[in-house]
Amino acid sequence: MSAAIGVLATDDGARAVGASLGLPVLAAPEDAPLLLVSTARGLALQETGAGAPGPVCIELVRGKVGWRKEHGASTRDPLCRALGLHKGTRSVVDATAGLLVDSMALVHAGLSVLAIERSPVVHALQQDAVARAGGVPGLTLLQGDAIALLRSWAGTDHAPDAVLVDPMYDDERASVAPKGMRVLRLAVGADLDAPALLLAAQACARMRVVVKRARHAAVLGGAPSFSQVGRSTRFDVYLRG
Ligand SMILES: C[S@@+](CC[C@H](N)C(=O)[O-])C[C@H]1O[C@@H](n2cnc3c(N)ncnc32)[C@H](O)[C@@H]1O
Known part of the structure:
Protein backbone atom coordinates (compact mmCIF):
# COMPACT_ATOMS: atom_id res chain seq x y z
CA MET A 1 0.00 0.00 0.00
CA SER A 2 1.16 3.54 -0.66
CA ALA A 3 1.30 6.20 2.08
CA ALA A 4 -0.84 9.35 2.13
CA ILE A 5 1.04 12.39 0.80
CA GLY A 6 0.26 15.96 1.86
CA VAL A 7 1.59 19.50 1.48
CA LEU A 8 2.23 21.90 4.35
CA ALA A 9 0.12 25.06 4.37
CA THR A 10 3.31 27.06 4.93
CA ASP A 11 5.11 25.64 1.86
CA ASP A 12 4.02 27.99 -0.96
CA GLY A 13 6.18 26.30 -3.62
CA ALA A 14 4.92 22.78 -3.02
CA ARG A 15 1.34 23.97 -2.47
CA ALA A 16 1.01 25.12 -6.08
CA VAL A 17 2.11 21.69 -7.38
CA GLY A 18 0.13 19.89 -4.69
CA ALA A 19 -3.06 21.71 -5.75
CA SER A 20 -2.65 20.49 -9.33
CA LEU A 21 -2.21 16.94 -7.99
CA GLY A 22 -5.13 17.18 -5.58
CA LEU A 23 -2.94 16.69 -2.49
CA PRO A 24 -4.38 17.72 0.90
CA VAL A 25 -3.02 20.86 2.58
CA LEU A 26 -1.85 20.07 6.13
CA ALA A 27 -1.43 22.21 9.24
CA ALA A 28 1.42 20.12 10.70
CA PRO A 29 4.01 17.62 9.32
CA GLU A 30 2.75 14.80 11.53
CA ASP A 31 -0.61 14.93 9.73
CA ALA A 32 0.78 12.66 6.97
CA PRO A 33 3.55 10.04 6.73
CA LEU A 34 4.92 11.70 3.59
CA LEU A 35 5.13 15.34 2.45
CA LEU A 36 5.70 16.91 -0.93
CA VAL A 37 8.13 19.75 -0.11
CA SER A 38 9.99 22.47 -2.01
CA THR A 39 13.71 22.61 -1.19
CA ALA A 40 16.72 24.54 -2.51
CA ARG A 41 17.45 21.45 -4.66
CA GLY A 42 13.95 21.27 -6.03
CA LEU A 43 10.70 19.47 -5.38
CA ALA A 44 11.18 16.57 -2.96
CA LEU A 45 9.45 13.89 -0.90
CA GLN A 46 10.01 14.01 2.83
CA GLU A 47 9.18 11.29 5.35
CA THR A 48 7.80 12.64 8.60
CA GLY A 49 8.21 11.38 12.16
CA ALA A 50 11.12 11.06 14.58
CA GLY A 51 14.42 10.05 12.95
CA ALA A 52 13.10 10.45 9.40
CA PRO A 53 15.87 10.89 6.78
CA GLY A 54 16.21 14.12 4.77
CA PRO A 55 14.14 14.98 1.70
CA VAL A 56 14.53 12.99 -1.51
CA CYS A 57 14.53 14.82 -4.83
CA ILE A 58 15.56 13.61 -8.28
CA GLU A 59 19.12 14.72 -8.98
CA LEU A 60 20.14 14.80 -12.65
CA VAL A 61 23.19 17.03 -12.43
CA ARG A 62 25.09 15.98 -9.30
C1 LIG B 1 11.68 0.49 -8.46
S1 LIG B 1 11.06 1.96 -9.09
C2 LIG B 1 12.03 2.20 -10.54
C3 LIG B 1 13.34 2.87 -10.28
C4 LIG B 1 13.99 3.35 -11.54
N1 LIG B 1 14.46 2.25 -12.34
C5 LIG B 1 15.12 4.33 -11.24
O1 LIG B 1 16.18 4.22 -11.87
O2 LIG B 1 14.93 5.23 -10.41
C6 LIG B 1 9.50 1.55 -9.82
C7 LIG B 1 8.75 2.76 -10.38
O3 LIG B 1 7.92 2.33 -11.45
C8 LIG B 1 6.64 2.87 -11.33
N2 LIG B 1 5.72 1.91 -11.98
C9 LIG B 1 5.43 0.65 -11.58
N3 LIG B 1 4.55 0.06 -12.40
C10 LIG B 1 4.26 0.98 -13.37
C11 LIG B 1 3.40 0.97 -14.51
N4 LIG B 1 2.63 -0.08 -14.81
N5 LIG B 1 3.37 2.07 -15.29
C12 LIG B 1 4.15 3.14 -14.99
N6 LIG B 1 4.96 3.22 -13.90
C13 LIG B 1 5.02 2.16 -13.11
C14 LIG B 1 6.43 3.02 -9.84
O4 LIG B 1 5.44 3.99 -9.56
C15 LIG B 1 7.83 3.43 -9.36
O5 LIG B 1 8.00 4.82 -9.40
Missing part, protein backbone atom coordinates in the same frame (compact mmCIF):
# COMPACT_ATOMS: atom_id res chain seq x y z
CA GLY A 63 25.79 12.57 -7.75
CA LYS A 64 25.98 9.29 -9.64
CA VAL A 65 23.78 10.51 -12.50
CA GLY A 66 25.89 13.67 -12.90
CA TRP A 67 29.08 11.64 -12.93
CA ARG A 68 27.73 9.56 -15.80
CA LYS A 69 26.79 12.73 -17.67
CA GLU A 70 30.35 14.07 -17.39
CA HIS A 71 32.10 10.84 -18.31
CA GLY A 72 29.50 9.30 -20.61
CA ALA A 73 27.98 5.94 -19.76
CA SER A 74 30.07 3.01 -20.88
CA THR A 75 28.63 0.75 -23.56
CA ARG A 76 29.93 -2.01 -21.26
CA ASP A 77 27.52 -0.81 -18.57
CA PRO A 78 25.60 -4.01 -17.62
CA LEU A 79 22.21 -2.34 -18.11
CA CYS A 80 23.17 -1.00 -21.57
CA ARG A 81 24.48 -4.43 -22.56
CA ALA A 82 21.37 -6.17 -21.25
CA LEU A 83 19.24 -3.80 -23.35
CA GLY A 84 21.33 -4.66 -26.41
CA LEU A 85 23.06 -1.35 -27.12
CA HIS A 86 25.81 -3.38 -28.83
CA LYS A 87 23.16 -5.27 -30.84
CA GLY A 88 21.48 -2.26 -32.39
CA THR A 89 19.01 -1.11 -29.73
CA ARG A 90 18.40 2.62 -30.20
CA SER A 91 15.03 3.35 -28.60
CA VAL A 92 14.02 2.24 -25.10
CA VAL A 93 10.84 2.61 -23.09
CA ASP A 94 11.68 2.76 -19.40
CA ALA A 95 8.31 1.45 -18.20
CA THR A 96 9.08 2.11 -14.52
CA ALA A 97 10.87 5.46 -14.53
CA GLY A 98 10.92 6.21 -10.75
CA LEU A 99 13.89 8.39 -9.80
CA LEU A 100 15.22 8.33 -13.41
CA VAL A 101 18.59 6.81 -12.48
CA ASP A 102 18.31 4.07 -15.11
CA SER A 103 16.70 6.35 -17.71
CA MET A 104 19.58 8.82 -17.39
CA ALA A 105 22.22 6.09 -17.70
CA LEU A 106 20.59 5.06 -20.98
CA VAL A 107 20.34 8.65 -22.24
CA HIS A 108 24.03 9.23 -21.47
CA ALA A 109 24.86 6.07 -23.43
CA GLY A 110 23.18 7.67 -26.47
CA LEU A 111 19.81 5.92 -26.38
CA SER A 112 16.50 7.64 -26.98
CA VAL A 113 14.41 7.03 -23.85
CA LEU A 114 10.69 7.37 -23.19
CA ALA A 115 10.30 7.26 -19.40
CA ILE A 116 6.82 6.27 -18.17
CA GLU A 117 5.74 6.80 -14.56
CA ARG A 118 2.25 6.12 -13.27
CA SER A 119 2.49 8.05 -9.99
CA PRO A 120 1.49 11.68 -10.67
CA VAL A 121 3.57 12.82 -7.65
CA VAL A 122 6.73 11.03 -8.83
CA HIS A 123 6.10 12.35 -12.35
CA ALA A 124 5.94 15.89 -10.89
CA LEU A 125 9.35 15.32 -9.25
CA GLN A 126 10.71 14.10 -12.60
CA GLN A 127 9.37 17.15 -14.45
CA ASP A 128 10.88 19.45 -11.82
CA ALA A 129 14.28 17.72 -12.09
CA VAL A 130 14.34 17.93 -15.89
CA ALA A 131 13.31 21.61 -15.77
CA ARG A 132 16.08 22.36 -13.23
CA ALA A 133 18.59 20.60 -15.51
CA GLY A 134 17.49 22.88 -18.37
CA GLY A 135 16.02 19.95 -20.32
CA VAL A 136 17.50 16.54 -21.15
CA PRO A 137 17.90 15.83 -24.88
CA GLY A 138 16.99 12.22 -25.63
CA LEU A 139 14.63 11.89 -22.65
CA THR A 140 10.85 12.18 -22.88
CA LEU A 141 8.68 11.92 -19.75
CA LEU A 142 5.19 10.49 -19.85
CA GLN A 143 2.73 10.06 -16.98
CA GLY A 144 0.48 7.04 -17.27
CA ASP A 145 0.15 3.29 -16.81
CA ALA A 146 2.81 1.56 -18.89
CA ILE A 147 0.71 -1.62 -19.09
CA ALA A 148 -2.06 0.14 -21.05
CA LEU A 149 0.36 2.25 -23.08
CA LEU A 150 2.58 -0.66 -24.14
CA ARG A 151 -0.46 -2.76 -25.06
CA SER A 152 -1.75 0.06 -27.27
CA TRP A 153 1.64 0.51 -29.00
CA ALA A 154 2.23 -3.17 -29.82
CA GLY A 155 2.72 -3.63 -33.56
CA THR A 156 2.64 0.12 -34.28
CA ASP A 157 5.32 2.71 -35.11
CA HIS A 158 5.38 3.61 -31.38
CA ALA A 159 6.84 0.21 -30.46
CA PRO A 160 10.40 0.69 -29.10
CA ASP A 161 13.39 -1.55 -29.74
CA ALA A 162 13.55 -2.48 -26.05
CA VAL A 163 11.60 -2.08 -22.83
CA LEU A 164 13.08 -1.87 -19.33
CA VAL A 165 10.95 -3.10 -16.42
CA ASP A 166 12.18 -2.38 -12.87
CA PRO A 167 9.21 -2.88 -10.56
CA MET A 168 9.15 -1.80 -6.95
CA TYR A 169 10.25 -4.59 -4.65
CA ASP A 170 7.87 -6.12 -2.16
CA ASP A 171 8.35 -5.77 1.57
CA GLU A 172 11.32 -8.07 2.09
CA ARG A 173 13.87 -5.54 0.76
CA ALA A 174 12.33 -2.51 2.50
CA SER A 175 14.73 -2.41 5.45
CA VAL A 176 17.87 -2.52 3.30
CA ALA A 177 16.75 -0.22 0.47
CA PRO A 178 18.61 3.06 -0.08
CA LYS A 179 16.85 6.21 1.17
CA GLY A 180 15.55 7.23 -2.28
CA MET A 181 14.00 3.84 -2.99
CA ARG A 182 12.54 3.62 0.53
CA VAL A 183 10.72 6.93 0.09
CA LEU A 184 9.63 5.99 -3.42
CA ARG A 185 8.30 2.68 -2.05
CA LEU A 186 6.32 4.62 0.57
CA ALA A 187 4.92 6.94 -2.10
CA VAL A 188 3.87 4.33 -4.68
CA GLY A 189 3.52 1.03 -2.79
CA ALA A 190 4.54 -2.37 -4.18
CA ASP A 191 4.06 -2.98 -7.92
CA LEU A 192 1.93 -6.11 -7.57
CA ASP A 193 0.87 -6.00 -11.24
CA ALA A 194 4.48 -6.30 -12.46
CA PRO A 195 3.84 -9.70 -14.19
CA ALA A 196 1.17 -8.02 -16.35
CA LEU A 197 3.65 -5.25 -17.15
CA LEU A 198 6.19 -7.82 -18.33
CA LEU A 199 3.60 -9.41 -20.63
CA ALA A 200 2.65 -6.02 -22.10
CA ALA A 201 6.35 -5.21 -22.60
CA GLN A 202 6.94 -8.54 -24.35
CA ALA A 203 4.01 -7.89 -26.68
CA CYS A 204 5.35 -4.44 -27.58
CA ALA A 205 9.19 -4.49 -27.69
CA ARG A 206 10.64 -5.10 -31.15
CA MET A 207 13.89 -6.68 -29.94
CA ARG A 208 14.01 -7.38 -26.21
CA VAL A 209 12.69 -6.77 -22.71
CA VAL A 210 14.93 -6.45 -19.67
CA VAL A 211 13.65 -7.00 -16.15
CA LYS A 212 15.83 -5.58 -13.37
CA ARG A 213 15.64 -7.66 -10.20
CA ALA A 214 17.46 -8.02 -6.91
CA ARG A 215 20.13 -10.67 -7.45
CA HIS A 216 18.30 -13.51 -5.70
CA ALA A 217 14.70 -12.46 -6.44
CA ALA A 218 12.37 -14.86 -8.24
CA VAL A 219 11.81 -14.30 -11.96
CA LEU A 220 8.83 -12.12 -12.81
CA GLY A 221 7.46 -14.28 -15.63
CA GLY A 222 8.63 -17.29 -17.58
CA ALA A 223 12.27 -18.28 -17.93
CA PRO A 224 14.34 -15.47 -19.47
CA SER A 225 16.46 -16.02 -22.61
CA PHE A 226 19.48 -15.30 -20.38
CA SER A 227 20.41 -13.35 -17.26
CA GLN A 228 23.28 -11.03 -16.44
CA VAL A 229 24.09 -11.32 -12.76
CA GLY A 230 25.90 -8.55 -10.90
CA ARG A 231 26.86 -8.09 -7.25
CA SER A 232 23.38 -7.12 -6.06
CA THR A 233 21.35 -6.84 -9.26
CA ARG A 234 20.26 -9.29 -11.93
CA PHE A 235 19.05 -8.40 -15.42
CA ASP A 236 16.68 -10.99 -16.92
CA VAL A 237 16.69 -10.58 -20.69
CA TYR A 238 13.72 -11.76 -22.81
CA LEU A 239 14.61 -11.77 -26.50
CA ARG A 240 11.80 -11.28 -29.03
CA GLY A 241 11.28 -13.44 -32.07
